[in-house]
Amino acid sequence: MRSPQLLETMTNDARRTADAADRAAQSERFAGLAERHIDSAYRLAGFLLSDAAEAEDALQEALVRAWRSWPALREASSFDAWLDRIVVNVCRDRLAVRKRVRFVDLNDDAVEAPDPFRAALARDSVGRGLDRLSPEQRAVVVLRFWRDMPLGDIAAHLEIPLGTVKSRLHYGLRVLAEEIDR
């Protein structure tokens, strides 16, 4: 059955503007949800990158990505995990670039720099060993031992299989144990 002319007209006008209208309405909600989680997300980035300034950049980039992808998020209740996932992805990309460009050894003079994350991790060889993990291993290890997240939650958080979480944790800890013994 053909739709009435009225309905077609309204559909056309409203569809072209509803998207913009709704996004304007969502900006406040996005900011509110992000504000609740911003400290945790920042510290996650800091422990992943061992660098406060880079963590700030990474979280800013993550927030930009999140804001642009915000319409795709269906359940606001999963916002924290969703933002964490974006943070991890941004940090992983930054770590990959860092490995290609430079190598930061926490045993060198940089330890003396007043970076809070670097300094916190440099207190123990196991913390310095985080730099020897792959970005993927490091994300799992940090979520497990800083956030105290169960393995199943990590799998859901990062959207990876539970077996992958276990594997990354196992091999990550092996590397850290070796680092302690160096």
Place this chain on the structure above:
Amino acid sequence: MNQRPDSPKTRTTEEDAAGRLKALLSSARVPRAPDSLRSLLRGISEGGDEGVPPALRGLGPASTLRRRIGLREPARLVAVLALAVSMSAIALSIRNGEKPGLSATATLAPTTAPSTAGSAIQPSGSIVPWIDARPSPVSSATPALIPSGTATCAPSELTATAYWQGATGSMAGGIGVTNTNQRACVLNGSPRLVQLRSAATTLAPVSYRAAPQAGPGSSTGTAGPVLLRPGGQAGAFLLWENWCSAMIPGVTALLVTLPDGGSPIVATPTPPMTTIGSTPRCDVPTAGSILTAYAFAAVAPAQPMYEPQTATVSLSVPPTTTPGATLIFFVALTNRGTNPASLAPCPTYSEDLIVNGAAMKPPAEQRFLLNCIAIGEALAPGASVTLEMRYAVPAAIPSGSVELRWGMDPGGPFDTSSAIQHAPLTVTRP
């Protein structure tokens, strides 16, 4: 890989490493997020252009929209209405056989030889030339005069229809009413009440809010008395937000009470919304669900209908530019959707330069129309087009690394969350 010949007695186990790491991380004294990130969020929350932080300036569609129409205060609704009026005017011009904004200024060849610094790698294949085409100024439609003595519309004189669609987390829609009587009548204002029904149940958790303004679906953009001649039609825009209750099979009917009261009219969504999940996103679990209806407004004649299509934007930008130069670059725009992206009315795009995190705007208007004459009436699914672009680099721009932002504007045939791209370049002094 060499294995360390450690003795079992001294070898650290993985459990030991886990314990030491946990102790280290839990005792770490690390700072909270810096103020810069908090102010970034405040900027989003406040929505005004002054408050939008540099990193997000120009990226969020809402802030982009407000900036483009020159609003400094949130004025969300006014911004939306302005866009609606703009789009309606463009569409009306198209229906009248005009090409808005193209006829006056469009040319298929550059009018002046731009000065550039650096050069983009020119893509192979045909390139659609840039044109200096801008949207025409918008003029509001004139509401019909109301003859004195015209009675207000009674529920018995009207029939109602409705529709819903998902809109990035909310449900947007409209109510349409038709005068089935033999005499003209007047509707003035927004519905006194709109209730949503799912099967035989009225959705009680939904709070109703009557907005006095005309909604985005209005052809005039202004609220006021609407004359409904016999067979005449009017519409009211709806926005339903924040559904945190149990999933329902969908809204099957809307009970619409007219501005002057009386028995509600039943409007059945077309097509039927019977799919579970046809509800707004739950954004704030502690807040209620809100349904907003805007004022009835005259309905414009029918227009072609399209769904915003996902797009890919790829930029080819020179590595350097200079202050005052015309930056020439190339944009490859691909329709990743499953439907043709209609270019009638011709969609607009915008350009921004992000310098030290702040958006730079040249003195001139930055909103342009695509070269739709050269591209054609539509971009087919999977089809790509390479467009030449220009950007007038402000003379006062400082040297250093900057970022060029190019994106399709909201309200057009492309999904603006996918049709925006950035590219780095360096400003050098000649």
